[in-house]
Every structure is written in structure tokens, then in C-alpha cells.
Amino acid sequence: MKWRQIRKRDADLERELSSDLELEEEEQREAGIPGEEVRRAALRAFGNPALVREQTRAVWSWNWLESLTRDLRFSLRTLRRTPSFTVIAISVMALGIGANVALFTVVRGVLLKPLPFQDPNHLVMVYEWGLHDNDAKAYNTVSGGMYAEWKKQNRSFSSLALARGSRVGLSGSGGQLPEKLSSAEFSWDLLRTLGVQPALGRDFAQADDSPAANATVLLSWGLWKRRFSGDPAILNKTIYLDAQPYTVIGIMPASFDFPDPSTQLWTSVYHDRPEEQMTSFSKHMVGVVGRLKPGVSADQGAADLSLISRRIHDAHLNDPFVFRNASSRPLLDHIVGDIKKPLYVLLEATCCLLLIACLNLANLLVARAAARRKELAIRTALGGGWLRLIRERLIECMVLSTVGGALGLLLAFAALRWLTLIRHDMSRVESIHIDGVVAAFTVGVIVLCALFSGLIAAFSTTDKRILSALHEASRSVSGGRARATLRKTLLTLEVGLTVILLIGAGLLLKSYEHLRSADMGCITRDVLTMHLGLPDARYPTPAQRANFFDTLLERVRALPGVDAAGFVTAAPGQGYWGDWGFTIVEHPHLPQGNGQSAINLWADPKYFAAMGIPILRGSSFNAGKRLDAAKEVIISQSFANQYFPGEDPIAKHLNVKLEHRTAEIAGIVGDTRYVIGEKPLPTMYFPLDAGVETVGTLVIRSRHGVEQYALPVERIVSEMDHDLPVSDVLTMDQLLGKHTYDQSFNATLLTAFATLSLLMASVGLFGVMSYIATQRTNEMGIRIALGAKREDVMRKILLDGMRPAIFGLALGLAASMEAGALLRDLLYEIKPLDPAVFAAVAATLIAVAAFACIVPAWRTSHLDPMQALRTE
Secondary structure (H helix, E strand, O other): OHHHHHHHHHHHHHHHHHHHHHHHHHHHHHOOOOHHHHHHHHHHHHOOHHHHHHHHHHHHOOHHHHHHHHHHHHHHHHHHHOHHHHHHHHHHHHHHHHHHHHHHHHHHHHHHOOOOOOOHHHEEEEEEOOOOOOOOOOOEOEEHHHHHHHHHHOOOEEEEEEEEEEEEEEOOOOOOOOEEEEEEEEOOOHHHHHOOOOOEEOOOOHHHOOOOOOOEEEEOHHHHHHHHOOOHHHOOOEEEEOOEEEEEEEEOOOOOOOOOOOOOEEEEHHHHOOHHHHHOOOOEEEEEEEEEOOOOOHHHHHHHHHHHHHHHHHHOOOOOOOOOOEEEEEHHHHHHHHHHHHHHHHHHHHHHHHHHHHHHHHHHHHHHHHHOHHHHHHHHHOOOOHHHHHHHHHHHHHHHHHHHHHHHHHHHHHHHHHHHHHOOOOOOHHHOOOOHHHHHHHHHHHHHHHHHHHHHHHHOOOOHHHHHHHHOOOHHHOOOHHHHHHHHHHHHHHHHHHHHHHHHHHHHHHHHHHHHOOOOOOOOOOEEEEEEEOOOOOOOOHHHHHHHHHHHHHHHHOOOOOOEEEEEOOOOOOOOOOEEEEEEOOOOOOOOOOOEEEEEEEEOOOHHHHHOOOEEEEOOOOHHHHHHHHHEEEEEHHHHHHHOOOOOOOOOEEEEOOOOEEEEEEEEEOOOOOOOOOOOOOEEEEEHHHOOOOEEEEEEEOOOOHHHHHHHHHHHHHHHOOOOOEEEEEEHHHHHHHHOHHHHHHHHHHHHHHHHHHHHHHHHHHHHHHHHHHHOHHHHHHHHHOOOOHHHHHHHHHHHHHHHHHHHHHHHHHHHHHHHHHHHHHOOOOOOOOHHHHHHHHHHHHHHHHHHHHHHHHHHHOOOHHHHHHOO
């Protein structure tokens, strides 16, 4: 149909042209032109019919598309003739675009995508706010008693529910070994608050969430598939958690991993927790999720809860651990936690890398345009317009960017597969994947890169003085001073951005080095750790617990080659275990509303020797006292400094309010760090022999390959209790590495980006220097022929090339002083203006720049003068 319309339109055009020509002939005939001359006179008056026909068809047809196609074919032929240039340009763009797309995908998946819950913008995490009004830590967990009051009295939330992370031992069955699992305890209405339903089975009912109810459990999709082969018949069957029977009532969707990706199953909190914990206002141990009512902001909701907290606080003035404020933040911010800033820093780093790639491509295009200057001049002289030249450069750049972007997308896909494999512990990692939005972002980046690089290169070739190139006899000036300046300017910017990335990477690397070398206050080499916990149902009495730990430690210490072994609830580097409030019996009563607290741990008498923690004063626990030993306590050095300044704490007494326990201080030990990167906190050690605690970490020290003791010790545990799982078997070095993995990962990625940028800048510098040296071949040949020393020639070329590197270095150092402030929160024991890092980066860049410049400088200084003159 369309083709017939085109043919009809052409036929009409032909008829109209013939008619006009006949009219013109008639006019010529009437004007007295002889018959044989009429046709020629009419054609002279009418014009060229073929030209009129072409011009008319140009208006009708897709002539612009044909022209575009011609330009595209021309660009492809041009790029094919210069394969080395094409490969370098595409590789540079692939790296820049690929890194940018990969980080954008991660940031979008983790930080920008809404949570997979119903109306997630109304979900907030609610916290109690510190001991004092000016406490900077506004995100404390909530006490069970305060949660209950908030739930009853608030007017801002349509729902408030609580969650608490935990760990349970899943008993072995059907030939499967027992294992320790990350779990969470929910109030019955948490899933309703989030707006999530189980994929199979049912949610918790209110009747399930009480001490008198039968124990019920929800399984994660992954655990159901892995442990129970995805069998739907598991519903309503019984599994054993910490030796207690639980009925499986549902399977959660694969995408559900609240409160963190490691959670494998969920139980009801009011069934599992003692009533005393869930009604106390002092024991802060649960997280609270709230759904705001329509029209209520998060700040209004927090203010409403703060009013309730103040009433509770005023009613319990004798308890200094009843907080008087509430705070909140979006649930998404709570879930992603501290990863937000590092991701944005890495995204900014990839943007720098992409800009460097664009500058490098523009530099390459400018250099090539200079080399083609005479060709372009001839085309301009023959009528080629500057718009046509700009369009050619843009199309050429679009081709390079598109191919580079396609390869970059493949690189990004591979990088994301790698990232999700090694960082499966990262929050919301399941949301990271390439989709239509990422594809659209990639297209946008490709177009922006092509416009940025192409316009710089295009305008460098549209100089009206280009016609002068036709008259230039010397190749030495073929590039022009303006183009050399443009290339040096681009290179200066490139070097400046590289310096920023190098300094950022240097700061993070040095910070990570400080973090890993931080004094933990104990031995970290040749130490093996493993976690285990005794189920309350199987070990209900303190004597049973104490006997188990005694027997276990005795058998472990008897293994050949074991130098020492001990047990503690949380080893250094394993995180913040929890604190207790206390008073000092010998000190005056604190003013009402004030309190003091310290980390509480349980340890056996030989734990300090096993970990090399020095006993500074007094003694360790008396192993002979066994259960009576609960009346002893050992404090850390920072505890003594903070609460007993200028006095001897030995033989003084601590009254622990929550435990209703009074203990005498038996000794003072050295400080240890329980969170790497944070200063040691005041710590109280109570004796494991009291049989109070049921979970903790076994530490084993040996100089004969401590890893070899993992299986023998697990065998001992299995012989003592075949249903008791052992988990987290790690050496201390591995443990510290695990808890500094985020810092290591960030530093590694930023270093990779900085190395790539340094490589690009080096290539750019080498290209510029080679180009400048080639331009000056004739000049240098004449200089050498006239007696100039080769050393002087080499120095001149070298200094000419080093100038943009030095300017770029100065620019980058100045910019890094501002950019370094962005990293301040990510650094440990290092300042953003660390002089050693700045000096190292400056020295590295100068060395790399000198290496990139010295080759073309040496080549130019060893020119044969006659050969150089013949190149003219």
C-alpha cells in the first residue's frame, strides 16, 4: 500500500513537471523563439528538471536517514582502518560504563528499590533513645515493657510489632547432622504489620504467641528447600529446636529475609522469652517495627512515643535504665544500616572512572582528528559543512560508546554475579539484578558519553582556519597549538580525577591496615574459636551446665598439642554481647535517674590465660568454688579506670540490679576490644562455673596448626551430646577478617577503580607525549643537526610532557582535600589529610607519568637528523 502511494506520488510529480515544462515551452513559443530552440529556451528558463525532481523527493523521502546511514558506514570503515585505536577506545568505554552500570545496579537494588512489603513508605523502625537526652546513640533497642506501653497508648501507629534476632540449634533427623541456625523471634502481628503472607501454610496467630501455647515455627524458603527437600508435607510436622518440639506452620516466600539475610526460621517471641524479660523496662533487647497511620509523619510518631516514654520514666525514677525518649527512621534505612555511605562513595568513584574514560576517549579522538587535519581541510574546501563534520564525529563516538556500553553491560553482569556470590550476606542482595531500568540507564550513559566525548572532538575539528592546513608545508604544525593545548587540558583533568581516586583508595587501604593491626588486647594468632550452646530443655540446672563445660574443657585441654583452652560468652572481635546496670556497694548512692553499666561476660578461670589477657591485679576465678563462684567478678582495666579512679577496686562489691546478684571484685584484667575499630569498653567477667550461661565461644590455642583441632573437638562435643551443633568454627584471624570484610571490600573496590584510572591516565599521557614528539620530529631533527645535545632534547620533551601531569597532580591534591572529608566516617585512626598517603600518591603519579613520558622523549632524542628532515 505504501509502495503504491510512493509510485503514485512520483507519477504525479512527473506529470506536474511535464505540464510546467510544456507551459514554459508555450510561453517561449509565443515569445517568438524558433521551433528548434523552444525546448532549450524552456529548459534554461525552467531550470534542471532532474535537480527539481531530486530536491522535491528529498523533501518527501527519508533522505536524512540515508545520509545518516552513509555517515555510519563511513565511521565503521574509518574505525576498521585503525584497529588499535578502536580496540583501545572501546575497551576504555567498556570499563568505564561497565563499572558505572554495576554500581548503579547495586545502589538501586539495595538503597533505591522499595521494600517488598505493603506500602513500605509507612513502615518505620522505632527505638528508645539513650540514657540521656543528649546521647548521640539514638537507635537503641527497646525493652519489652516499653513496647507493651507504646502498643497500648500510642495514637500515631496503626500497628506496632517486635522482632528479635536469635540463634537456635536444629536437631538432626533422618541421618542429617544438627546445625546452628540464625533465627528471629516475632510478635504474632509482625507479618501483618509488614503486609507479608507465608508462601505455604499460615502466619502466627495471637494464640501462638503466649507461654502457654504450643511452640510453632515458620521456615525460610531456603531452609525448606535445603533441609526438607521442599516437601510441603513438612507443614504441621514437628522439628526440634534447642531440643524443644516446634510445629511447622508455614513456609515464607523466597524473597522474605527480615530482619537479615541470614535468618533461617522464625518463632513467636512471647512463647520463647521469659515473661520477666518481656515486661521489664530496663532490659533493652527487641526491635520494634511500626506502621504509621495515614497522614502521620515519622517525627510525629516518634514524638507521640516519647510522651509515653516520659510518663513511664517518671514513674520509675529509681531505675536509671528506663529511657525517656523515642526515635525512628525509615525501615529501609534500618535494614541497609551502615552500607549506605560506602555504596554512595563507590558510586562516586565509578562516576570519576567514567569521566576519566570519556576524557581519554575525547583525547584519542582529538589526536586522531589532528592527524586527519589535511583530509578534513580538503573536505571543507570541497563544500563539506561543519555540521556534517560534527555529525560524523558524534556518530563515530556513538559507535564506540555503544559497542563499549554493550561490552560494559556484559562486564557489569559478570561483576554482579561475582558480587552477589561473595557478598550474599549484604542486605537486600536479592534485589540486585539487571532489569529494564538498568538497561535504560545504560542507554542514557552511552548517549551522554558519546555526546561528551564526541562534541569535544567535533569542535576541535571545526576550526575555520582549517583551510590553512592546505597551505602548510610542515608536518610539525599540522596538529596546531590549540589542539595540543586542548589535549593537555583534557589530560590535566584526567590526572586530577585519578589523583582523587588514588588518594581515596590510599586512605581506605591505610584505614583497613590500621583496623586489622589494632591491638585486640589478646592473642590473635594460633587461636581457634567455635560457638556452641546448651539447650535449656536438656540442661535445665546450673550444675548440669557447669559439668558439661568442665568436662568439655578438660577433654579439649587433654588433646595432644593443645597449649590452652577456655570458654567465654563472646570472644574479642565477636561483637557487643550486652550490658548490665550495677551499683557499687561501697560507693554512695547515685542521684535519682543516674546509672552506670558495663558489658557482662561469663568466662571460665583459664580463659584469660588461654587468650593471653593479662591479670593486672588480684587473681582469676577460684576454680574450686564451682557454683559458689557466682559471688566473684573480675573487671577490666577500663572498668577500674572509669568507676574506681584513684582507689583500689579489689575486694569491693558490685550489685547487679537485673540479676539480683552481689559479687566481690577478685581481679583486674587487661582491656579487650569486642568490636573492631571501637575503643575497649568497661567489662565485667562473671564465672562460667556458676552455671548461669548456656551459650558462648570455645577458644583453643596451639602452636601446632590450630585448624587441625576443629574436627577432634567437634567429635568430643558429639560424643558428649550427639544432638549439640557446633558452629562458626574460625581462627581468630578469620574471625577478625570476617568482621572487617566490609572495610576490606570497599578498599579493594576503590583500589581497583583507582588502578584502572591510573592505567587510563598513563595511556593518555603516553599518547599525548608520543603525539607531541611526532609533531616535533622535524624541529628536533634540525636542533640535533645544528648541534643540540641529545640530553637537552630529551629533557625538553620530558618536561613538556610532565607539565600536564604536574598540573593535574596539583589539581587533584587540592580537590582531594575536600573529597577526603566524605570518607571521614569510613576511616579508622587516620585523618582525611594524611600526609603519608598524599605523598605516596604524588610520588606514584610522578613516577608513572615520568615512565609514560620517557619512552617518546628517548625516541625523539635519538632521531637521525637526516631521516627527521626527510620526513618533511
